[in-house]
Amino acid sequence: MNFKTNSCYREKEKNLIVETLLGGHSILVVGKAGIGISALMKFACEELERKGLMLLKVAPGSIKQILVFLAFQLALYAEDDKLPTSPRLQKEVVEVLKYGNFVIVIDEANRLSIAVRSWLEELHENGQLFLLGAKPALARDIFLKLPRMELKPLNYEFIRKIISETAEELQIELTPADVATLQERCGGNPMLARRVVREYQIGLKPNALDHTEWINGTPFLIAALICLTAIRFIGRGIGDTNLYIFGGMLAVVASLVRLFMFSLPKGSKKLGE
Amino acid sequence: MTAKNHFLFSIAAASLTLGTIDPFVLLLAGAMSLLPDIDSSKSVIGKTFFPLSRLIERHFPHRTLTHSFFMTTIIAIGAIPLAFEGTDFYFAALIGFFCGWFLDVFTKAGVSAFYPMSMARLVIPANPALRLSTGSKNEWFFSVIFLALFVISFQLHSSGGVMQIFTSLLAQPTGVAELYLAHSNKNRIYVNLSGQTSAGQISGKYEVVSLLSNNTFLIRRDNSLLLVGDSGCLHCHVRSDSAKGEIGEAIYVSTQEVRLNEQPISKFLDYFSGREIQVSGELVLPNEEINIPNSQMKFNPIALTTNLDSKSARLQNASLEDLLPLSKLTATGNLIVKTITQ
Numbered sequence: 001m002n003f004k005t006n007s008c009y010r011e012k013e014k015n016l017i018v019e020t021l022l023g024g025h026s027i028l029v030v031g032k033a034g035i036g037i038s039a040l041m042k043f044a045c046e047e048l049e050r051k052g053l054m055l056l057k058v059a060p061g062s063i064k065q066i067l068v069f070l071a072f073q074l075a076l077y078a079e080d081d082k083l084p085t086s087p088r089l090q091k092e093v094v095e096v097l098k099y100g101n102f103v104i105v106i107d108e109a110n111r112l113s114i115a116v117r118s119w120l121e122e123l124h125e126n127g128q129l130f131l132l133g134a135k136p137a138l139a140r141d142i143f144l145k146l147p148r149m150e151l152k153p154l155n156y157e158f159i160r161k162i163i164s165e166t167a168e169e170l171q172i173e174l175t176p177a178d179v180a181t182l183q184e185r186c187g188g189n190p191m192l193a194r195r196v197v198r199e200y201q202i203g204l205k206p207n208a209l210d211h212t213e214w215i216n217g218t219p220f221l222i223a224a225l226i227c228l229t230a231i232r233f234i235g236r237g238i239g240d241t242n243l244y245i246f247g248g249m250l251a252v253v254a255s256l257v258r259l260f261m262f263s264l265p266k267g268s269k270k271l272g273e
Numbered sequence: 274m275t276a277k278n279h280f281l282f283s284i285a286a287a288s289l290t291l292g293t294i295d296p297f298v299l300l301l302a303g304a305m306s307l308l309p310d311i312d313s314s315k316s317v318i319g320k321t322f323f324p325l326s327r328l329i330e331r332h333f334p335h336r337t338l339t340h341s342f343f344m345t346t347i348i349a350i351g352a353i354p355l356a357f358e359g360t361d362f363y364f365a366a367l368i369g370f371f372c373g374w375f376l377d378v379f380t381k382a383g384v385s386a387f388y389p390m391s392m393a394r395l396v397i398p399a400n401p402a403l404r405l406s407t408g409s410k411n412e413w414f415f416s417v418i419f420l421a422l423f424v425i426s427f428q429l430h431s432s433g434g435v436m437q438i439f440t441s442l443l444a445q446p447t448g449v450a451e452l453y454l455a456h457s458n459k460n461r462i463y464v465n466l467s468g469q470t471s472a473g474q475i476s477g478k479y480e481v482v483s484l485l486s487n488n489t490f491l492i493r494r495d496n497s498l499l500l501v502g503d504s505g506c507l508h509c510h511v512r513s514d515s516a517k518g519e520i521g522e523a524i525y526v527s528t529q530e531v532r533l534n535e536q537p538i539s540k541f542l543d544y545f546s547g548r549e550i551q552v553s554g555e556l557v558l559p560n561e562e563i564n565i566p567n568s569q570m571k572f573n574p575i576a577l578t579t580n581l582d583s584k585s586a587r588l589q590n591a592s593l594e595d596l597l598p599l600s601k602l603t604a605t606g607n608l609i610v611k612t613i614t615q
Contacts, residue, residue: 153392156333156334156337156392159334160334175314176314176327176330176331177313177314177315177319177327177330179330180312180313180330180333180334180335181313181315181335183334183335184334184335184336184382184394185382187392187393187394188392209381209382209401213392213393213394214383214393214394214395214396214399215386215387215391215393215394215395215396216396216397216398216399217378217383217386217395217396217397218397218398218399220395221397238487239487239488240447240451240487241443241445241447241488242439242440242443242445242447242448242451245439245443246439261397261398264398264399264400264403265400265402265403266399266400
């Protein structure tokens with residue numbers, strides 16, 4: 001969670017996270033890659049710390065690594081101390097967590113192993129508070145049980161600000177026309193907003209646009225063409241043979257276009273996959 | 274897509290959908306196709322209206338507000354005054370604007386067609402590798418296609434339109450009937466006919482006199498009328514194998530109603546003497562012997578019915594010559610007279 005930006009563009013979501021945790025509930029923040037989960041969690045953590053909550057920020061890892069990390073943050077052991085075995089350490093950590101007002105914060109929780117997730121689930125059932133961030137996570141174990149907040153694409157006004165901020169950081173000048181054009185390639189994704197400015201600086205004009213905010217218009221086009229085939233029925237209804245035959249030919253064209261469009265190779269729909 | 278392609282596509286689409294080659298209508302469609310790109314100060318229209326384009330691009334990403342169904346609706350409402358100039362102008366403005374942005378759905382970045390409800394980009398096809406890059410060399414390929422479309426459309430509409438060419442290719446009586454309906458008030462309509470009569474094969478170019486239904490019509494051949502229909506028409510005098518309509522010389526057609534009240538038909542004939550007329554209607558005649566040649570081999574424009582104390586004649590597309598056998602009689606009735614002048 002290392003960000004240069006000092007502006008939080010998701011105030012509403014941040015306040016909701018803070019209120020949820022202060023109210024004694026855990027929360028899972030999910031969203032597509034680059035959508036701003038880590039940034040949001042960073043700002044939420046700052047606010048929670050200001051409100052007096054004790055946060056235990058943990059990086060995804062094995063159960064042993066997480067236990068050691070928690071033990072150090074809970075001041076159970078110093079870095080030079082000899083640590084006990086994992087089961088014993090786990091028992092000690094659980095004991096401390098039981099009597100303190102702690103929030104365990106894990107970003108990229110989708111990288112946690114099943115064993116860790118099961119342990120976290122057990123902790124959650126015992127009343128432990130969590131703030132988890134994850135890419136679209138599987139609907140199972142702890143991911144299923146935690147209240148889930150899904151991040152939507154960022155408003156284009158904020159994307160414009162991020163592009164301008166990044167351009168300022170990189171000391172390049174962008175005209176409003178450049179910004180408007182670069183915005184086309186972001187689709188409300190702040191990570192991509194920063195990336196496109198760097199690509200602009202280098203002079204790259206990538207063909208593949210990575211954002212996922214697409215609507216495939218092919219079915220609409222096919223539907224419009226199929227509507228034209230209604231001419232056939234009009235022709236039949238009014239007894240016009242020519243219109244009937246013409247409509248039939250349009251139906252054939254619509255079928256051919258449909259066949260052609262749906263046989264085209266399909267691109268990947270998910271960012272980061 | 275570049276301005277050139279937007280322009281070409283829009284005039285081709287307007288020409289094909291509106292069935293027109295009116296240069297003013299097509300120019301309006303072309304000009305409107307450039308309007309969506311006013312959201313970029315780098316576009317042709319953006320440079321022309323620089324302060325406005327700069328204002329838009331300061332607030333909206335490219336291809337959002339002006340490339341949406343929302344803006345198309347606003348244009349549809351705003352352009353209503355154009356409808357008073359002619360519906361073609363109104364629809365040309367709409368088609369031009371819509372085509373102006375819709376073509377961009379085939380580009381890599383697509384358009385936010387559902388703005389402001391969604392910023393998601395509408396694209397066709399889904400695979401970005403198959404979509405176009407704006408300003409790429411591939412655009413020339415599309416320029417050629419759009420230009421060809423426009424040329425085809427121009428040719429089609431110069432020759433009477435898509436359906437007319439299609440029906441002409443099919444060479445069916447319905448096509449001739451449609452052509453007659455569309456043009457007979459301003460032009461003579463001819464048919465290049467080949468078909469079967471009870472006397473054998475018939476082939477040649479004949480004038481279409483009138484329609485009797487949407488697939489039967491009357492032709493004039495050697496001063497007599499023949500009913501033409503398709504190969505399944507059993508009561509027709511000519512069952513056509515091929516019937517291709519043709520627009521002939523310009524004419525002026527006027528129609529009037531004439532009422533005879535026990536007046537001599539000769540007076541009626543004198544009044545219209547020397548003019549080309551077609552008379553339809555019903556006359557009540559005195560109960561005298563009238564000799565009108567009837568034949569099953571041709572269409573009879575005068576059908577006589579004998580009543581107890583009078584006779585009545587039903588006229589259908591009768592010419593002056595057809596009425597000559599009645600010239601010595603007095604008659605009562607209403608007639609519709611269609612006068613054709615060159």
